[in-house]
Amino acid sequence: MEKVTADITGYRIKEDVYSNSIEGLFLLKKGSTLTKKNVELLSKHQVNPFDVISSTDEAPPSSVNNEFSNLIDEVKETFHHILEQDNSRVEKLLLTYEKTIDFSLQELAILEIIHKEISPKDYIYQHSINVGIISAIIGKILGLSRHECHLLSQMGLFHDIGMLKIDSSILQAKDRLTQNEYKEIQKHTTYGKSILFQVSQLDILISRTALLHHEKINGKGYPSRRTEKDIPFLIQIVSVADIFNSMCSTHTYKEKKTYFEAINELVNEAYGNALNPAIVIPFTNFIMRKQLFKKVTLTNNKTAEIIFIHQNEPHLPLIRIEDSYIDLRKVPLKIAGLAN
Structure with a gap:
């Protein structure tokens, strides 16, 4: 603490x-x-x-955006060297990323920075960076130590490296994946574990994360249909970060969701016992509290202001429309996004 x-x-x-x-x-x-x-x-x-x-309302300095661009290049280069069994760049990347994480844990508006639009060809690298950052933030929200937050960041950074062994025509498909293509995508978990297990500079939990980050605590995930007791808690954190960032990013056949849409889906996954509510609820609570007093658009197209966040149901806050107060827990309405 x-x-x-x-x-x-x-x-x-x-x-x-x-x-x-x-x-x-x-x-x-x-x-x-x-x-x-x-x-x-x-x-x-x-x-x-x-x-x-x-948190500061000032725009981040241009140097921050430049550093993120440089980090994408470094991640891309390091990942491809690892695929060629050259691990000489790993230590340097870990040091660079550690500085990024230290900055991210101080800058509470970091999510707005990392979710800017990027080139589709850099999606895997940006997604990897983002999942590491979000995982560390969740760790901080949950009161984990700085060491654990940095370990989480590395678990997130490398979790999808196995995707680089999947045929690019599948990764860049414009239409929804066929059943065979989806089965091929699922292999990235076992590919990732095999690749990272050989990297001596990395904690063993990092290769396990590559294998297990698509497991669900209700046993309906892949590749092994494990249940909660067989999925390390830190990996469960990375799973939440992975899903959240995927929803908040534009990628081929999937449109980018608003934070509110993503939060609703995360909470639904937690209610369905796919994701751990002990992770999802504090994280979504944190994001929603950053939206307090903002103007939002509801699913009925009306504009409202967020007034109060309920601790255990953060996705259904108390809102105000003109002089009326509405508890979204009691009406069939949801927040669609920020008002224009």
Whole structure:
């Protein structure tokens, strides 16, 4: 927990903060800087520190975008060297990526940066980078140590390397995959494990992630139909990150979904016992809290404002339309996306 505390100290508090355990008790003033003692105070009064801090509204410096472009090139080069059984570039990539993850865990608006449109030919590399970043963020949300967050980032970074052994005509298909093509795609899990098992610089859990990241905790995944007890918890985190990033990215026959659409699908997967709700609910809660007070479009095409996020049902918040308040848990409406 101390590692997480250290990562979020220094942020500005966006509004006056009151206790959740003692009604009306004032804790911290808007605009003050979050310190370690502040975090302890908030925890004592059952206030989530992530709910009260304000990430910067400024656009990221152009150097950030340049660094991400350079990282794609480095990942691409390293992956292809690994396929040729040349692991000499792995250590350098791990060091570069560690800096990216440290930045990502500090910059709470990182999801907006990584989900910018990219070239289709770079999809696998961008997806790999993104899944590593999102996995680390989920680890941080769950209170894991910095070491575990960095391990998660590496698990996410390499999870899809087996895709590079799949015929490019299948990967770039414009139409939905046939049953035979889908079976061929599924082989990327076993390919990935075989490739990464030979890379001595990597933790053994990284090759296991390549094999198991499409398993479901209800036993309906592939390649081995494992259930929750046989899927390491960290790999379950990468599975959530993988699905979320796939939905939030444009790729061949699939259109990019809004965060709200992706969140609804993640929650449905958790309700169906395919994904672990102990991972999905805190993660979707985190994303939804970043949408507080934003204008959104509903599935009935009306515009509303998000007012309150329910802890255990973050995908169905309290909204306001003009002077009326609507609890989406009680009506057949959902949020489609941000209002224009």
